[in-house]
Amino acid sequence: MDSGGIIAMLYMHLHARNGAIGRRRSAERAGGRPMERCGLCGVLLPGESVPNALVRDSSAFCAQDPARDGKRRVVACSPEHLTELIEMHARKPFMEAELWAGKIARVMDDDPRADVQALSESTGLTPSHVQRGLSWMRASRAGQQIPPAEPDPRPDDCD
Numbered sequence: 747m748d749s750g751g752i753i754a755m756l757y758m759h760l761h762a763r764n765g766a767i768g769r770r771r772s773a774e775r776a777g778g779r780p781m782e783r784c785g786l787c788g789v790l791l792p793g794e795s796v797p798n799a800l801v802r803d804s805s806a807f808c809a810q811d812p813a814r815d816g817k818r819r820v821v822a823c824s825p826e827h828l829t830e831l832i833e834m835h836a837r838k839p840f841m842e843a844e845l846w847a848g849k850i851a852r853v854m855d856d857d858p859r860a861d862v863q864a865l866s867e868s869t870g871l872t873p874s875h876v877q878r879g880l881s882w883m884r885a886s887r888a889g890q891q892i893p894p895a896e897p898d899p900r901p902d903d904c905d
C-alpha cells in the first residue's frame with residue numbers, strides 16, 4: 747500500500763472515532779444523561795438507549811414545560827427492573843394536590859408574594875385548586891422531618 751492509502755485509512759479511522767465522540771458530546775449538550783442509574787437497583791447505566799418509560803407521578807415537575815408535570819421518566823438496567831419500576835409507580839397514589847402545589851411553587855419562585863388570584867391565573871388552576879395546593883404545601887412543610895418515601899436524585903427529570 748502506498749503512503750497515500752495509509753493516510754486515507756488513518757483519516758477514516760480518526761474520523762470515525764471523532765464522529766462518535768462528537769455525537770456523544772452533542773447529546774450531553776442537548777440534555778443527554780450519560781451516567782444514569784437504574785431507578786430500582788442503582789446500577790450505573792450506559793448513556794444511550796437504556797430501557798425507560800414515562801410514569802404518572804404527582805411529585806414530578808418539569809422546570810421547562812408545565813405540560814410535562816406529573817410525568818416522570820424512569821430508567822432501568824433491564825426490562826424486568828423497568829417493569830418493577832412501572833408497577834411501583836402504579837401502586838403509589840397520584841395526589842393532585844401535590845401536583846398543584848408543585849405548579850404553585852414554580853410560580854412563587856418568580857413571585858413569592860403572588861396571591862390566590864395571581865396563582866390561579868399563572869398556573870391555570872381554579873382558585874379552589876390553588877387553595878388545596880397551598881394547604882398541601884403547608885402540610886408537607888410541617889412534616890419536613892419525615893424523609894421522602896422515595897429518594898430522587900433528579901427531581902427535575904422530565905423528558
Ligand SMILES: [Zn+2]
Nearest residue numbers: 784787823827
Ligand atoms: Zn436494575
